[in-house]
Amino acid sequence: MSCVGYLGPAGTFTHAAALELAAAAELVPMPQQSAALAALAAGEVDGVVLPIDNSVNGVVLPTLDALLATPGATIVGDVTVAVTFVALRRPGGVPAEVVVSHPHALAQCADYVRDLGLPVRTSSSTAEACRDLAPHEIALAAPICADLYDLEVLATAVEDHSGAGTQFVHVTSEDSAAGAGEVTLLAVLPERNEPGGLIRVLEPLHDLGVNLVNLVTRPVPASGGRYLFLLWADGLAPEQFVDYRARLAESGVRCSHLGGISGHVRHGGDAGSGVVPRRLGAGS
Missing domain, CATH: 3.40.190.10 (Periplasmic binding protein-like II)
Structure with a gap:
């Protein structure tokens, strides 16, 4: 029987996601994302289930940072769990x-x-x-x-917005090619922080006809101002990824494939325009 870690203790939303993503596995509670991925890297577990995105509060930064710090960790599956409190x-x-x-x-x-x-x-x-x-x-x-x-x-139902969902990912040490999905998660690191750096990262995707559904910027610790970009690329085919990485390499930009998910997390319930921040509302 395989062994899969999740953010515990029992009763977390991550536990519920692990029961869906790894129902046949022995589930082991972990204290935080970094510990879970360290256990994966050490071969102590066969996989881990972690939260990555929420339809109300956005991406889960500790998960993204832990993925960036763990070579070989690849997203191979995902599930969105309805969240009510x-x-x-x-x-x-x-x-x-x-x-x-x-x-x-x-x-x-x-x-x-x-x-x-x-x-x-x-x-x-x-x-x-x-x-x-x-x-x-x-x-x-x-x-x-x-x-x-x-x-x-x-x-019951004390949340501000009904229909919220959190997306959880199943991460293993499989080759990144196994992490193919509708949306590909990429980590891109330019050589330096300079004007036009983001355009050079995004322009090849535009040329390939690939749409972004999310972009997150993360600082490189103790780097004196360098940043990396996490990109959620919709419909990036394997051959397009090879082309994209090659074009980035020409300008000294490094790129890593973190795996694939079935889609970008969306809010449940009736679709609408959403609650637009007041600073960006009509007449502001």
Whole structure:
């Protein structure tokens, strides 16, 4: 039986994703993304399941940074899990003084937290918030945590936007060619940060007729100002990737294939124009 790590403890949304992506495997909880990918690199597990994107709060930077730090780690599958939160407390607990959860959960339930008028405490996961919940605290977590940790449900569906989803990826040490998908995730590193650098990275994709569905910039630590780009390229065929990487190499730009996903995470429910930030709304 294969062994697959996930961000634990039991009851996290990552646990739910692992049950879908690696149902036949032995599932092992991991404390954070860097530890999970270190275990993969050391051969201690056959794969890991990690969150990569959320339809409300965007990409999960610790996952992306851990992927960048782990040679050979390749995304070979993904699943999007519907995200809804409940407010939980210890049975017979004292009056609440603090709300505790993962930072992404607190952000997705900001209206509910504001209405409570209580300070917050962050945890490494929604499930950890429940496992370590103090009598004077309220946890925001997945509904499954109520039974797992014998907690009382105070309120359901406390998220600001219904229909939210988090995309989780299955990462292994397979060759990057095995990570083909509808959307290819690429890491691109120019030699220096200079005017026109991003255009040189994107122009070859334009020439190939490849659309981007996302772009994230990450600083290169202790580099004195260098940046790399993470690109979500829609419909990039293997031969196009070879062509793209060759064109980048001509100008001294390095490129790595991090794997493929079935598509870019989308918000559930009725499609619409979404909640446009006020600074970018009509008349601003």
